[in-house]
Amino acid sequence: MAREISRPTSAIGIFDSGVGGLTVFREIARALPHHPLIYLGDSARVPYGTKSPQTVTRYTLEAANHLMQLGIKMLVVACNTATAAALPALIEKLSIPVIGVVEPGARAAVERTRGRIGVIATEGTVKSRAYTNAIRRIDAKVEVIETPAPLFVPLAEEGWANTHVAREVAEIYLEPLIDSGIDTLVLGCTHYPILRGTIEKVVGDGVQIVDSAETTALSVKKALGESSGKGEPEHHFLVTDAEERFRRIAAEFLDHEIVNMELVTI
């Protein structure tokens, strides 16, 4: 099944627990259209959102080591749960720049808010209070209300993002946030941009959406400078299990079929 792929050594490594980080991949590929990317999805151990911080940190370090061996020049942790749990450990242990999804989203939210920010994320991310802490470090006066929205992940993965069911689930999760007067909503899980259309309909024009995939891609672009290459780069996708499922969901998330996919053990 796995085949030998010659890999670029100057690629950006993008890591996620599964398919959610493909929204970050998509935005980075848009922001840096000539840059080769290697995406690693730990589909054998997904989801991270319900696992303990210790376990998430261990898994993330293993994945980072795997990508380091392929010669990446920067690591993007395209998973909010992994960022919340493991970013300090990664920064300490890796010799290359590491960018997580929490800080760029927190920064963008503070720039846009008039004072009250809502954050939706997985159970693990909410428990870690990573967004509240990151936002308060930038501006201690901003109010932050975090709430888990766990059903958004399976709805995105099963292709139900634009259904009536998704709309109803979104209303149940988001109405308490709207009632509490948020003016900005951070999509604090990389799956959630897939439901952005549905979420926007529910929160209406009065609430600004911060998409952590978009804001992370901008941070990556800023850190690396303009993309200097030409033409279409070759991207690679590594998964730890269930290739067929990954391929199907990736085609939906990226709007095109993926090539260069490989099954790896990390």
Place this chain on the structure above:
Amino acid sequence: MAREISRPTSAIGIFDSGVGGLTVFREIARALPHHPLIYLGDSARVPYGTKSPQTVTRYTLEAANHLMQLGIKMLVVACNTATAAALPALIEKLSIPVIGVVEPGARAAVERTRGRIGVIATEGTVKSRAYTNAIRRIDAKVEVIETPAPLFVPLAEEGWANTHVAREVAEIYLEPLIDSGIDTLVLGCTHYPILRGTIEKVVGDGVQIVDSAETTALSVKKALGESSGKGEPEHHFLVTDAEERFRRIAAEFLDHEIVNMELVTI
């Protein structure tokens, strides 16, 4: 966090990828009220339903070895995906009786049907065609229609089993089965009994429900004979991660708080 627990050596071992098998635990505890049970939930690696058969088999053998070291006298594989992938390997490798959830459900369905059986299960179980094969081995003339119902798992785990959203999702999954004229419906994932009330409302009186947790408990009772003990036995719960989440969901699935929980590495 983990503490030393003295364990019975004549317990029945019940294994599941996470919390779903608690419906099987509940039925076995009802059928054999004096028998000690050890439940192992592999919450660090849940879900199995989207993983490859090779990976599921490897994980299941590791879990079975862990339970064997505790001295169980019978192993119940309370996970349809693990049963579908790993039952032959377990029977070959273990020296004690092994009961899966597929065969008892298939047998009960054949006994009740007038000719057309619907099966809802995870993606992995449906792909394995474990129910179709098991039913056809008993009666080759019975028609079987299998369909995945993946959103039922998060709906059960997040406590949404009796909501309007669950009802709508159930209608979307089940209406094609009803239209195709099934007279019997197998709940082919151990999470699904949690949604049984909602499922029954959707399929109506004309369709008989086969709950694989119930039928498996009856098989265990038949294999072991009547429970001879007296009084309340001591049950144990082992999990590989996220104890707090397990405790919360277990209280919902079992209708009471659990004691004797331990974090283990397998």
